[in-house]
Amino acid sequence: MAVVQGVRPRRAGRPGAAGGPGRIGGLRRPELGRMLFVALMLAPAFGLVVVFVLVPLMRGVQFSLFDWNGVAPVMTWVGLANYVELWTDPAFLQALGRTLVWWVMHVVLAAGGGLLMAVLINEVRWDRIRSLFRSLAFLPHVLSLAVVGVIWSQLYHPTVGLLNDALRAVGLEFLTRPWLGEPILALPAVGLASAWQAYGFYMLIFLAGMQTIDPAQYEAATIDGANAIQRFRYVTLPALHNTISLVLVLAFVSALKGFGTVWAMTQGGPSRATELAAVYVWRQAFQTGDIGLASAAGLTIAAIAMTIAFAINRGRDRAAEGR
Structure with missing residues:
Protein backbone atom coordinates (compact mmCIF):
# COMPACT_ATOMS: atom_id res chain seq x y z
CA MET A 1 0.00 0.00 0.00
CA ALA A 2 1.48 3.27 -1.05
CA VAL A 3 1.76 6.01 1.51
CA VAL A 4 1.21 9.48 0.21
CA GLN A 5 3.06 12.06 2.25
CA GLY A 6 1.15 15.25 2.43
CA VAL A 7 2.68 18.72 2.28
CA ARG A 8 1.91 20.96 5.21
CA PRO A 9 0.45 24.23 3.96
CA ARG A 10 2.37 27.39 4.80
CA ARG A 11 1.00 29.74 7.31
CA ALA A 12 -0.18 32.93 5.79
CA GLY A 13 1.95 35.07 8.02
CA ARG A 14 2.45 34.67 11.68
CA PRO A 15 3.22 37.77 13.73
CA GLY A 16 6.89 38.58 13.88
CA ALA A 17 7.84 36.60 10.75
CA ALA A 18 9.73 38.34 7.96
CA GLY A 19 7.24 40.17 5.86
CA GLY A 20 4.45 39.31 8.27
CA PRO A 21 1.98 41.70 9.79
CA GLY A 22 4.16 42.05 12.91
CA LEU A 65 39.30 80.03 1.51
CA PHE A 66 38.51 83.73 1.05
CA ASP A 67 40.19 87.06 1.63
CA TRP A 68 37.76 88.96 3.85
CA ASN A 69 38.07 91.59 6.56
CA GLY A 70 34.82 90.69 8.31
CA VAL A 71 32.76 93.72 7.22
CA ALA A 72 33.17 94.04 3.44
CA PRO A 73 30.10 92.94 1.45
CA VAL A 74 32.27 90.96 -0.98
CA MET A 75 34.66 88.10 -0.19
CA THR A 76 37.52 87.38 -2.61
CA TRP A 77 38.26 83.74 -3.39
CA VAL A 78 41.91 82.86 -2.70
CA GLY A 79 41.75 79.09 -2.31
CA LEU A 80 44.57 77.69 -0.18
CA ALA A 81 46.57 80.93 -0.23
CA ASN A 82 45.68 81.63 3.42
CA TYR A 83 47.14 78.29 4.50
CA VAL A 84 50.31 78.91 2.48
CA GLU A 85 50.69 82.35 4.04
CA LEU A 86 50.02 80.90 7.48
CA TRP A 87 52.72 78.24 7.33
CA THR A 88 55.25 80.72 5.95
CA ASP A 89 54.52 83.29 8.68
CA PRO A 90 57.32 83.20 11.30
CA ALA A 91 54.96 84.70 13.90
CA PHE A 92 52.60 81.73 13.60
CA LEU A 93 55.38 79.15 13.76
CA GLN A 94 56.82 80.87 16.83
CA ALA A 95 53.34 80.94 18.40
CA LEU A 96 53.05 77.17 17.83
CA GLY A 97 56.42 76.68 19.51
CA ARG A 98 55.34 78.72 22.52
CA THR A 99 52.11 76.72 22.64
CA LEU A 100 54.13 73.50 22.82
CA VAL A 101 56.19 74.92 25.70
CA TRP A 102 52.97 76.07 27.34
CA TRP A 103 51.53 72.53 27.04
CA VAL A 104 54.60 71.00 28.67
CA MET A 105 54.35 73.49 31.54
CA HIS A 106 50.63 72.82 31.84
CA VAL A 107 51.16 69.07 32.01
CA VAL A 108 53.99 69.32 34.56
CA LEU A 109 52.51 72.05 36.77
CA ALA A 110 48.73 71.68 36.42
CA ALA A 111 48.31 67.95 35.70
CA GLY A 112 51.30 66.98 37.84
CA GLY A 113 50.14 69.22 40.65
CA GLY A 114 46.65 67.78 40.39
CA LEU A 115 48.04 64.23 40.61
CA LEU A 116 50.16 65.10 43.63
CA MET A 117 47.26 66.77 45.39
CA ALA A 118 44.96 63.84 44.58
CA VAL A 119 47.44 61.37 46.06
CA LEU A 120 47.83 63.44 49.24
CA ILE A 121 44.08 63.92 49.67
CA ASN A 122 43.43 60.24 48.99
CA GLU A 123 45.73 59.36 51.90
CA VAL A 124 43.51 61.27 54.36
CA ARG A 125 41.39 58.78 56.29
CA TRP A 126 38.77 61.14 57.71
CA ASP A 127 35.99 61.79 55.21
CA ARG A 128 35.14 65.30 56.42
CA ILE A 129 38.76 66.43 56.38
CA ARG A 130 39.23 64.90 52.93
CA SER A 131 36.13 66.70 51.63
CA LEU A 132 37.38 69.99 53.10
CA PHE A 133 40.81 69.66 51.47
CA ARG A 134 39.21 68.67 48.17
CA SER A 135 36.95 71.74 48.20
CA LEU A 136 39.79 74.10 49.10
CA ALA A 137 42.05 72.64 46.41
CA PHE A 138 39.33 72.98 43.79
CA LEU A 139 38.54 76.59 44.71
CA PRO A 140 41.01 78.25 42.25
CA HIS A 141 39.32 76.48 39.35
CA VAL A 142 36.05 78.21 40.20
CA LEU A 143 37.62 81.63 39.54
CA SER A 144 37.39 83.06 36.05
CA LEU A 145 40.56 83.42 33.99
CA ALA A 146 40.25 87.21 34.09
CA VAL A 147 40.17 87.20 37.90
CA VAL A 148 43.14 84.83 38.01
CA GLY A 149 45.02 87.15 35.66
CA VAL A 150 44.37 90.17 37.88
CA ILE A 151 45.40 88.30 41.07
CA TRP A 152 48.66 87.01 39.66
CA SER A 153 49.48 90.28 37.92
CA GLN A 154 49.42 91.91 41.34
CA LEU A 155 51.55 89.11 42.81
CA TYR A 156 54.12 89.67 40.05
CA HIS A 157 54.06 93.48 40.32
CA PRO A 158 57.69 94.69 40.29
CA THR A 159 57.31 97.22 43.14
CA VAL A 160 54.33 96.24 45.31
CA GLY A 161 53.98 92.58 44.34
CA LEU A 162 53.99 89.93 47.05
CA LEU A 163 56.64 87.84 45.28
CA ASN A 164 59.27 90.59 45.14
CA ASP A 165 58.35 91.74 48.67
CA ALA A 166 58.95 88.21 49.96
CA LEU A 167 62.34 88.07 48.23
CA ARG A 168 63.35 91.40 49.76
CA ALA A 169 62.17 90.25 53.18
CA VAL A 170 64.51 87.23 53.17
CA GLY A 171 67.49 89.16 51.84
CA LEU A 172 67.24 87.98 48.23
CA GLU A 173 66.57 91.37 46.69
CA PHE A 174 68.98 90.58 43.85
CA LEU A 175 66.43 87.99 42.61
CA THR A 176 63.61 90.50 42.25
CA ARG A 177 62.47 90.91 38.67
CA PRO A 178 59.76 92.53 36.59
CA TRP A 179 58.36 89.03 36.08
CA LEU A 180 55.89 89.98 33.35
CA GLY A 181 58.20 92.53 31.75
CA GLU A 182 61.11 90.29 30.76
CA PRO A 183 60.50 88.14 27.65
CA ILE A 184 62.38 85.14 29.03
CA LEU A 185 60.36 85.11 32.28
CA ALA A 186 56.91 86.18 31.09
CA LEU A 187 55.77 82.85 29.61
CA PRO A 188 56.75 80.71 32.65
CA ALA A 189 55.18 83.30 34.97
CA VAL A 190 51.87 83.25 33.12
CA GLY A 191 52.06 79.45 32.81
CA LEU A 192 52.35 79.14 36.59
CA ALA A 193 49.25 81.29 37.06
CA SER A 194 47.31 79.21 34.54
CA ALA A 195 48.41 75.97 36.22
CA TRP A 196 47.27 77.29 39.61
CA GLN A 197 43.82 77.87 38.17
CA ALA A 198 43.58 74.47 36.45
CA TYR A 199 45.18 71.93 38.78
CA GLY A 200 41.97 71.45 40.82
CA PHE A 201 40.16 70.18 37.74
CA TYR A 202 42.78 67.50 37.07
CA MET A 203 42.84 66.66 40.78
CA LEU A 204 39.17 65.69 40.64
CA ILE A 205 39.77 63.51 37.58
CA PHE A 206 42.63 61.69 39.31
CA LEU A 207 40.60 61.30 42.50
CA ALA A 208 37.78 59.76 40.49
CA GLY A 209 40.25 57.34 38.93
CA MET A 210 41.67 56.40 42.34
CA GLN A 211 38.20 55.51 43.60
CA THR A 212 38.14 52.61 41.12
CA ILE A 213 41.33 51.03 42.55
CA ASP A 214 40.68 47.99 44.71
CA PRO A 215 41.85 48.75 48.30
CA ALA A 216 42.98 45.14 48.56
CA GLN A 217 45.84 45.96 46.20
CA TYR A 218 47.16 48.59 48.61
CA GLU A 219 46.73 46.21 51.52
CA ALA A 220 48.65 43.49 49.72
CA ALA A 221 51.43 45.91 48.79
CA THR A 222 51.66 47.11 52.40
CA ILE A 223 51.87 43.52 53.67
CA ASP A 224 54.68 42.89 51.19
CA GLY A 225 56.58 45.81 52.73
CA ALA A 226 55.98 48.47 50.07
CA ASN A 227 56.31 52.06 51.26
CA ALA A 228 54.17 54.99 50.07
CA ILE A 229 56.35 55.73 47.05
CA GLN A 230 56.40 52.09 45.98
CA ARG A 231 52.63 51.79 46.36
CA PHE A 232 52.23 54.86 44.18
CA ARG A 233 54.62 53.53 41.55
CA TYR A 234 53.44 49.92 41.36
CA VAL A 235 49.75 50.22 42.25
CA THR A 236 48.43 53.72 41.66
CA LEU A 237 50.18 54.67 38.41
CA PRO A 238 49.35 51.45 36.49
CA ALA A 239 45.71 51.71 37.57
CA LEU A 240 45.54 55.34 36.38
CA HIS A 241 46.83 54.55 32.87
CA ASN A 242 43.59 55.49 31.10
CA THR A 243 43.04 58.48 33.37
CA ILE A 244 46.51 59.83 32.60
CA SER A 245 45.93 59.57 28.84
CA LEU A 246 42.65 61.47 29.26
CA VAL A 247 44.39 64.19 31.27
CA LEU A 248 47.12 64.53 28.62
CA VAL A 249 44.49 65.11 25.93
CA LEU A 250 42.59 67.61 28.07
CA ALA A 251 45.82 69.42 28.94
CA PHE A 252 46.80 69.67 25.29
CA VAL A 253 43.40 71.04 24.29
CA SER A 254 43.57 73.50 27.19
CA ALA A 255 47.03 74.62 26.07
CA LEU A 256 45.77 75.29 22.56
CA LYS A 257 42.98 77.40 24.02
CA GLY A 258 45.30 79.24 26.42
CA PHE A 259 43.97 82.72 25.75
CA GLY A 260 42.17 84.07 28.81
CA THR A 261 45.02 84.11 31.32
CA VAL A 262 47.56 85.31 28.77
CA TRP A 263 45.36 88.14 27.58
CA ALA A 264 44.43 89.21 31.10
CA MET A 265 48.07 89.36 32.22
CA THR A 266 50.25 90.31 29.23
CA GLN A 267 48.07 90.51 26.09
CA GLY A 268 50.73 88.45 24.35
CA GLY A 269 53.66 90.67 25.34
CA PRO A 270 56.30 91.69 25.99
CA SER A 271 57.56 91.58 22.41
CA ARG A 272 55.12 88.70 21.68
CA ALA A 273 56.93 86.53 24.22
CA THR A 274 53.61 85.11 25.48
CA GLU A 275 51.73 85.10 22.18
CA LEU A 276 50.28 81.59 21.94
CA ALA A 277 48.50 80.18 18.90
CA ALA A 278 45.10 81.26 20.26
CA VAL A 279 46.37 84.82 20.80
CA TYR A 280 47.74 84.82 17.23
CA VAL A 281 44.28 83.90 15.92
CA TRP A 282 42.67 86.70 17.94
CA ARG A 283 45.15 89.27 16.64
CA GLN A 284 44.59 88.29 13.03
CA ALA A 285 40.82 88.34 13.40
CA PHE A 286 40.21 91.44 15.52
CA GLN A 287 43.34 93.59 15.25
CA THR A 288 44.57 92.92 11.72
CA GLY A 289 41.09 92.23 10.37
CA ASP A 290 42.15 89.21 8.31
CA ILE A 291 39.27 86.82 8.92
CA GLY A 292 40.45 84.39 6.24
CA LEU A 293 43.92 83.96 7.76
CA ALA A 294 42.47 83.75 11.27
CA SER A 295 40.03 81.03 10.16
CA ALA A 296 42.84 79.08 8.53
CA ALA A 297 44.88 79.34 11.72
CA GLY A 298 41.95 78.22 13.86
CA LEU A 299 41.24 75.21 11.67
CA THR A 300 44.94 74.30 11.64
CA ILE A 301 45.03 74.38 15.44
CA ALA A 302 41.90 72.20 15.58
CA ALA A 303 43.48 69.69 13.17
CA ILE A 304 46.64 69.56 15.28
CA ALA A 305 44.58 69.00 18.44
CA MET A 306 42.63 66.12 16.88
CA THR A 307 45.81 64.54 15.54
CA ILE A 308 47.58 64.69 18.90
CA ALA A 309 44.49 63.42 20.72
CA PHE A 310 44.21 60.50 18.29
CA ALA A 311 47.91 59.67 18.72
CA ILE A 312 47.65 59.70 22.51
CA ASN A 313 44.54 57.51 22.51
CA ARG A 314 46.08 55.15 19.96
CA GLY A 315 49.22 54.83 22.06
CA ARG A 316 47.09 54.08 25.12
CA ASP A 317 45.17 51.37 23.25
CA ARG A 318 48.37 49.75 21.98
CA ALA A 319 49.86 49.79 25.46
CA ALA A 320 46.68 48.17 26.80
CA GLU A 321 46.85 45.47 24.11
CA GLY A 322 50.49 44.76 24.95
CA ARG A 323 49.75 44.17 28.61
Whole structure:
Protein backbone atom coordinates (compact mmCIF):
# COMPACT_ATOMS: atom_id res chain seq x y z
CA MET A 1 0.00 0.00 0.00
CA ALA A 2 1.48 3.27 -1.05
CA VAL A 3 1.76 6.01 1.51
CA VAL A 4 1.21 9.48 0.21
CA GLN A 5 3.06 12.06 2.25
CA GLY A 6 1.15 15.25 2.43
CA VAL A 7 2.68 18.72 2.28
CA ARG A 8 1.91 20.96 5.21
CA PRO A 9 0.45 24.23 3.96
CA ARG A 10 2.37 27.39 4.80
CA ARG A 11 1.00 29.74 7.31
CA ALA A 12 -0.18 32.93 5.79
CA GLY A 13 1.95 35.07 8.02
CA ARG A 14 2.45 34.67 11.68
CA PRO A 15 3.22 37.77 13.73
CA GLY A 16 6.89 38.58 13.88
CA ALA A 17 7.84 36.60 10.75
CA ALA A 18 9.73 38.34 7.96
CA GLY A 19 7.24 40.17 5.86
CA GLY A 20 4.45 39.31 8.27
CA PRO A 21 1.98 41.70 9.79
CA GLY A 22 4.16 42.05 12.91
CA ARG A 23 7.01 43.66 10.94
CA ILE A 24 7.45 46.93 9.10
CA GLY A 25 10.34 47.07 6.71
CA GLY A 26 11.98 44.07 8.39
CA LEU A 27 11.66 45.58 11.91
CA ARG A 28 9.28 44.52 14.60
CA ARG A 29 6.85 47.12 15.78
CA PRO A 30 8.40 47.42 19.29
CA GLU A 31 11.86 47.84 17.76
CA LEU A 32 10.61 50.51 15.39
CA GLY A 33 8.89 52.29 18.26
CA ARG A 34 12.09 52.30 20.32
CA MET A 35 14.09 53.64 17.39
CA LEU A 36 11.58 56.44 16.84
CA PHE A 37 11.61 57.27 20.56
CA VAL A 38 15.42 57.40 20.65
CA ALA A 39 15.51 59.55 17.52
CA LEU A 40 12.94 61.90 19.04
CA MET A 41 14.98 62.24 22.25
CA LEU A 42 18.23 62.85 20.37
CA ALA A 43 16.75 65.35 17.92
CA PRO A 44 17.13 68.46 20.18
CA ALA A 45 20.77 67.62 21.04
CA PHE A 46 21.55 66.86 17.41
CA GLY A 47 19.96 70.15 16.38
CA LEU A 48 22.14 72.04 18.86
CA VAL A 49 25.25 70.27 17.57
CA VAL A 50 24.33 71.19 14.00
CA VAL A 51 23.60 74.84 14.81
CA PHE A 52 26.46 75.55 17.22
CA VAL A 53 29.17 73.14 16.00
CA LEU A 54 28.76 71.94 12.43
CA VAL A 55 27.45 75.19 10.90
CA PRO A 56 30.19 77.39 12.49
CA LEU A 57 32.77 74.81 11.47
CA MET A 58 31.61 74.85 7.87
CA ARG A 59 31.56 78.64 7.90
CA GLY A 60 35.11 78.63 9.24
CA VAL A 61 36.19 76.38 6.38
CA GLN A 62 34.48 78.75 3.96
CA PHE A 63 36.13 81.85 5.44
CA SER A 64 39.56 80.22 5.30
CA LEU A 65 39.30 80.03 1.51
CA PHE A 66 38.51 83.73 1.05
CA ASP A 67 40.19 87.06 1.63
CA TRP A 68 37.76 88.96 3.85
CA ASN A 69 38.07 91.59 6.56
CA GLY A 70 34.82 90.69 8.31
CA VAL A 71 32.76 93.72 7.22
CA ALA A 72 33.17 94.04 3.44
CA PRO A 73 30.10 92.94 1.45
CA VAL A 74 32.27 90.96 -0.98
CA MET A 75 34.66 88.10 -0.19
CA THR A 76 37.52 87.38 -2.61
CA TRP A 77 38.26 83.74 -3.39
CA VAL A 78 41.91 82.86 -2.70
CA GLY A 79 41.75 79.09 -2.31
CA LEU A 80 44.57 77.69 -0.18
CA ALA A 81 46.57 80.93 -0.23
CA ASN A 82 45.68 81.63 3.42
CA TYR A 83 47.14 78.29 4.50
CA VAL A 84 50.31 78.91 2.48
CA GLU A 85 50.69 82.35 4.04
CA LEU A 86 50.02 80.90 7.48
CA TRP A 87 52.72 78.24 7.33
CA THR A 88 55.25 80.72 5.95
CA ASP A 89 54.52 83.29 8.68
CA PRO A 90 57.32 83.20 11.30
CA ALA A 91 54.96 84.70 13.90
CA PHE A 92 52.60 81.73 13.60
CA LEU A 93 55.38 79.15 13.76
CA GLN A 94 56.82 80.87 16.83
CA ALA A 95 53.34 80.94 18.40
CA LEU A 96 53.05 77.17 17.83
CA GLY A 97 56.42 76.68 19.51
CA ARG A 98 55.34 78.72 22.52
CA THR A 99 52.11 76.72 22.64
CA LEU A 100 54.13 73.50 22.82
CA VAL A 101 56.19 74.92 25.70
CA TRP A 102 52.97 76.07 27.34
CA TRP A 103 51.53 72.53 27.04
CA VAL A 104 54.60 71.00 28.67
CA MET A 105 54.35 73.49 31.54
CA HIS A 106 50.63 72.82 31.84
CA VAL A 107 51.16 69.07 32.01
CA VAL A 108 53.99 69.32 34.56
CA LEU A 109 52.51 72.05 36.77
CA ALA A 110 48.73 71.68 36.42
CA ALA A 111 48.31 67.95 35.70
CA GLY A 112 51.30 66.98 37.84
CA GLY A 113 50.14 69.22 40.65
CA GLY A 114 46.65 67.78 40.39
CA LEU A 115 48.04 64.23 40.61
CA LEU A 116 50.16 65.10 43.63
CA MET A 117 47.26 66.77 45.39
CA ALA A 118 44.96 63.84 44.58
CA VAL A 119 47.44 61.37 46.06
CA LEU A 120 47.83 63.44 49.24
CA ILE A 121 44.08 63.92 49.67
CA ASN A 122 43.43 60.24 48.99
CA GLU A 123 45.73 59.36 51.90
CA VAL A 124 43.51 61.27 54.36
CA ARG A 125 41.39 58.78 56.29
CA TRP A 126 38.77 61.14 57.71
CA ASP A 127 35.99 61.79 55.21
CA ARG A 128 35.14 65.30 56.42
CA ILE A 129 38.76 66.43 56.38
CA ARG A 130 39.23 64.90 52.93
CA SER A 131 36.13 66.70 51.63
CA LEU A 132 37.38 69.99 53.10
CA PHE A 133 40.81 69.66 51.47
CA ARG A 134 39.21 68.67 48.17
CA SER A 135 36.95 71.74 48.20
CA LEU A 136 39.79 74.10 49.10
CA ALA A 137 42.05 72.64 46.41
CA PHE A 138 39.33 72.98 43.79
CA LEU A 139 38.54 76.59 44.71
CA PRO A 140 41.01 78.25 42.25
CA HIS A 141 39.32 76.48 39.35
CA VAL A 142 36.05 78.21 40.20
CA LEU A 143 37.62 81.63 39.54
CA SER A 144 37.39 83.06 36.05
CA LEU A 145 40.56 83.42 33.99
CA ALA A 146 40.25 87.21 34.09
CA VAL A 147 40.17 87.20 37.90
CA VAL A 148 43.14 84.83 38.01
CA GLY A 149 45.02 87.15 35.66
CA VAL A 150 44.37 90.17 37.88
CA ILE A 151 45.40 88.30 41.07
CA TRP A 152 48.66 87.01 39.66
CA SER A 153 49.48 90.28 37.92
CA GLN A 154 49.42 91.91 41.34
CA LEU A 155 51.55 89.11 42.81
CA TYR A 156 54.12 89.67 40.05
CA HIS A 157 54.06 93.48 40.32
CA PRO A 158 57.69 94.69 40.29
CA THR A 159 57.31 97.22 43.14
CA VAL A 160 54.33 96.24 45.31
CA GLY A 161 53.98 92.58 44.34
CA LEU A 162 53.99 89.93 47.05
CA LEU A 163 56.64 87.84 45.28
CA ASN A 164 59.27 90.59 45.14
CA ASP A 165 58.35 91.74 48.67
CA ALA A 166 58.95 88.21 49.96
CA LEU A 167 62.34 88.07 48.23
CA ARG A 168 63.35 91.40 49.76
CA ALA A 169 62.17 90.25 53.18
CA VAL A 170 64.51 87.23 53.17
CA GLY A 171 67.49 89.16 51.84
CA LEU A 172 67.24 87.98 48.23
CA GLU A 173 66.57 91.37 46.69
CA PHE A 174 68.98 90.58 43.85
CA LEU A 175 66.43 87.99 42.61
CA THR A 176 63.61 90.50 42.25
CA ARG A 177 62.47 90.91 38.67
CA PRO A 178 59.76 92.53 36.59
CA TRP A 179 58.36 89.03 36.08
CA LEU A 180 55.89 89.98 33.35
CA GLY A 181 58.20 92.53 31.75
CA GLU A 182 61.11 90.29 30.76
CA PRO A 183 60.50 88.14 27.65
CA ILE A 184 62.38 85.14 29.03
CA LEU A 185 60.36 85.11 32.28
CA ALA A 186 56.91 86.18 31.09
CA LEU A 187 55.77 82.85 29.61
CA PRO A 188 56.75 80.71 32.65
CA ALA A 189 55.18 83.30 34.97
CA VAL A 190 51.87 83.25 33.12
CA GLY A 191 52.06 79.45 32.81
CA LEU A 192 52.35 79.14 36.59
CA ALA A 193 49.25 81.29 37.06
CA SER A 194 47.31 79.21 34.54
CA ALA A 195 48.41 75.97 36.22
CA TRP A 196 47.27 77.29 39.61
CA GLN A 197 43.82 77.87 38.17
CA ALA A 198 43.58 74.47 36.45
CA TYR A 199 45.18 71.93 38.78
CA GLY A 200 41.97 71.45 40.82
CA PHE A 201 40.16 70.18 37.74
CA TYR A 202 42.78 67.50 37.07
CA MET A 203 42.84 66.66 40.78
CA LEU A 204 39.17 65.69 40.64
CA ILE A 205 39.77 63.51 37.58
CA PHE A 206 42.63 61.69 39.31
CA LEU A 207 40.60 61.30 42.50
CA ALA A 208 37.78 59.76 40.49
CA GLY A 209 40.25 57.34 38.93
CA MET A 210 41.67 56.40 42.34
CA GLN A 211 38.20 55.51 43.60
CA THR A 212 38.14 52.61 41.12
CA ILE A 213 41.33 51.03 42.55
CA ASP A 214 40.68 47.99 44.71
CA PRO A 215 41.85 48.75 48.30
CA ALA A 216 42.98 45.14 48.56
CA GLN A 217 45.84 45.96 46.20
CA TYR A 218 47.16 48.59 48.61
CA GLU A 219 46.73 46.21 51.52
CA ALA A 220 48.65 43.49 49.72
CA ALA A 221 51.43 45.91 48.79
CA THR A 222 51.66 47.11 52.40
CA ILE A 223 51.87 43.52 53.67
CA ASP A 224 54.68 42.89 51.19
CA GLY A 225 56.58 45.81 52.73
CA ALA A 226 55.98 48.47 50.07
CA ASN A 227 56.31 52.06 51.26
CA ALA A 228 54.17 54.99 50.07
CA ILE A 229 56.35 55.73 47.05
CA GLN A 230 56.40 52.09 45.98
CA ARG A 231 52.63 51.79 46.36
CA PHE A 232 52.23 54.86 44.18
CA ARG A 233 54.62 53.53 41.55
CA TYR A 234 53.44 49.92 41.36
CA VAL A 235 49.75 50.22 42.25
CA THR A 236 48.43 53.72 41.66
CA LEU A 237 50.18 54.67 38.41
CA PRO A 238 49.35 51.45 36.49
CA ALA A 239 45.71 51.71 37.57
CA LEU A 240 45.54 55.34 36.38
CA HIS A 241 46.83 54.55 32.87
CA ASN A 242 43.59 55.49 31.10
CA THR A 243 43.04 58.48 33.37
CA ILE A 244 46.51 59.83 32.60
CA SER A 245 45.93 59.57 28.84
CA LEU A 246 42.65 61.47 29.26
CA VAL A 247 44.39 64.19 31.27
CA LEU A 248 47.12 64.53 28.62
CA VAL A 249 44.49 65.11 25.93
CA LEU A 250 42.59 67.61 28.07
CA ALA A 251 45.82 69.42 28.94
CA PHE A 252 46.80 69.67 25.29
CA VAL A 253 43.40 71.04 24.29
CA SER A 254 43.57 73.50 27.19
CA ALA A 255 47.03 74.62 26.07
CA LEU A 256 45.77 75.29 22.56
CA LYS A 257 42.98 77.40 24.02
CA GLY A 258 45.30 79.24 26.42
CA PHE A 259 43.97 82.72 25.75
CA GLY A 260 42.17 84.07 28.81
CA THR A 261 45.02 84.11 31.32
CA VAL A 262 47.56 85.31 28.77
CA TRP A 263 45.36 88.14 27.58
CA ALA A 264 44.43 89.21 31.10
CA MET A 265 48.07 89.36 32.22
CA THR A 266 50.25 90.31 29.23
CA GLN A 267 48.07 90.51 26.09
CA GLY A 268 50.73 88.45 24.35
CA GLY A 269 53.66 90.67 25.34
CA PRO A 270 56.30 91.69 25.99
CA SER A 271 57.56 91.58 22.41
CA ARG A 272 55.12 88.70 21.68
CA ALA A 273 56.93 86.53 24.22
CA THR A 274 53.61 85.11 25.48
CA GLU A 275 51.73 85.10 22.18
CA LEU A 276 50.28 81.59 21.94
CA ALA A 277 48.50 80.18 18.90
CA ALA A 278 45.10 81.26 20.26
CA VAL A 279 46.37 84.82 20.80
CA TYR A 280 47.74 84.82 17.23
CA VAL A 281 44.28 83.90 15.92
CA TRP A 282 42.67 86.70 17.94
CA ARG A 283 45.15 89.27 16.64
CA GLN A 284 44.59 88.29 13.03
CA ALA A 285 40.82 88.34 13.40
CA PHE A 286 40.21 91.44 15.52
CA GLN A 287 43.34 93.59 15.25
CA THR A 288 44.57 92.92 11.72
CA GLY A 289 41.09 92.23 10.37
CA ASP A 290 42.15 89.21 8.31
CA ILE A 291 39.27 86.82 8.92
CA GLY A 292 40.45 84.39 6.24
CA LEU A 293 43.92 83.96 7.76
CA ALA A 294 42.47 83.75 11.27
CA SER A 295 40.03 81.03 10.16
CA ALA A 296 42.84 79.08 8.53
CA ALA A 297 44.88 79.34 11.72
CA GLY A 298 41.95 78.22 13.86
CA LEU A 299 41.24 75.21 11.67
CA THR A 300 44.94 74.30 11.64
CA ILE A 301 45.03 74.38 15.44
CA ALA A 302 41.90 72.20 15.58
CA ALA A 303 43.48 69.69 13.17
CA ILE A 304 46.64 69.56 15.28
CA ALA A 305 44.58 69.00 18.44
CA MET A 306 42.63 66.12 16.88
CA THR A 307 45.81 64.54 15.54
CA ILE A 308 47.58 64.69 18.90
CA ALA A 309 44.49 63.42 20.72
CA PHE A 310 44.21 60.50 18.29
CA ALA A 311 47.91 59.67 18.72
CA ILE A 312 47.65 59.70 22.51
CA ASN A 313 44.54 57.51 22.51
CA ARG A 314 46.08 55.15 19.96
CA GLY A 315 49.22 54.83 22.06
CA ARG A 316 47.09 54.08 25.12
CA ASP A 317 45.17 51.37 23.25
CA ARG A 318 48.37 49.75 21.98
CA ALA A 319 49.86 49.79 25.46
CA ALA A 320 46.68 48.17 26.80
CA GLU A 321 46.85 45.47 24.11
CA GLY A 322 50.49 44.76 24.95
CA ARG A 323 49.75 44.17 28.61
